[in-house]
Amino acid sequence: RKEVEQDPGPFNVPEGATVAFNCTYSNSASQSFFWYRQDCRKEPKLLMSVYSSGNEDGRFTAQLNRASQYISLLIRDSKLSDSATYLCVVNIHGNQFYFGTGTSLTVIP
Amino acid sequence: NAGVTQTPKFQVLKTGQSMTLQCAQDMNHEYMSWYRQDPGMGLRLIHYSVGAGITDQGEVPNGYNVSRSTTEDFPLRLLSAAPSQTSVYFCASSYSGTASEEAGELFFGEGSRLTVL
Numbered sequence: 001r002k003e004v005e006q007d008p009g010p011f012n013v014p015e016g017a018t019v020a021f022n023c024t025y026s027n028s029a030s031q032s033f034f035w036y037r038q039d040c041r042k043e044p045k046l047l048m049s050v051y052s053s054g055n056e057d058g059r060f061t062a063q064l065n066r067a068s069q070y071i072s073l074l075i076r077d078s079k080l081s082d083s084a085t086y087l088c089v090v091n092i093h094g095n096q097f098y099f100g101t102g103t104s105l106t107v108i109p
Numbered sequence: 110n111a112g113v114t115q116t117p118k119f120q121v122l123k124t125g126q127s128m129t130l131q132c133a134q135d136m137n138h139e140y141m142s143w144y145r146q147d148p149g150m151g152l153r154l155i156h157y158s159v160g161a162g163i164t165d166q167g168e169v170p171n172g173y174n175v176s177r178s179t180t181e182d183f184p185l186r187l188l189s190a191a192p193s194q195t196s197v198y199f200c201a202s203s204y205s206g207t208a209s210e211e212a213g214e215l216f217f218g219e220g221s222r223l224t225v226l
Contacts, residue, residue: 003168004151006151008149034214034215036215042219042220043199043217043218043219043220044152044199044215044217045217046214046215049214087151087152089215095140095157095159095165096154096157096167097142097154097201097203097215098154098168099144099151099152099153100151101149101150101151102151
């Protein structure tokens with residue numbers, strides 16, 4: 001069983017739409033959580049950390065539900081520049097980062 | 110402003126050849142790791158290190174060796190390359206593999222694209 005599961009998509013949404021990605025993790029020892037963004041043929045880069053209390057960064061909102069072991073990312077008012085693959089990442093035991101397979105997003109003009 | 114530097118960026122090998130992917134970081138990060146990325150599989154952890162002299166296996170360690178003689182360098186060795194090792198390899202580092210909700214951000218190199226014929 002994979003440590004982190006994501007819906008691969010693809011998600012194709014019009015500019016200005018709101019889109020949500022979900023991710024589940026299997027290991028209850030998971031201690032920290034992140035969303036990364038990866039552009040085509042580039043390295044992943046941190047989008048935002050996900051805290052137990054939930055957190056927001058501009059148009060992006062991340063939520064964590066430890067009881068159900070899932071993480072979500074909400075993108076409001078989608079821009080063309082948001083087109084990318086979004087990776088859910090879980091840190092287990094503090095020293096092993098596990099990645100989901102990624103969810104592909106294309107924002108259409 | 111180097112961050113994490115990987116070399117080479119591209120490499121073609123024949124089955125059975127050996128090679129080393131180099132990774133160096135100049136951020137004084139304790140934690141370093143290697144991933145491979147394959148279509149539909151996401152990034153999978155190969156090996157990681159929480160400090161000089163300490164290494165451990167990740168999800169897919171078979172066929173790969175690592176060492177960590179200095180804080181800065183974390184080379185990945187393929188002793189006898191196989192076509193199944195054709196992939197994009199990423200090295201990543203973090204200030205610490207700490208057990209906290211705010212455990213550090215991973216900084217990635219630009220990747221090394223390896224083809225094994």
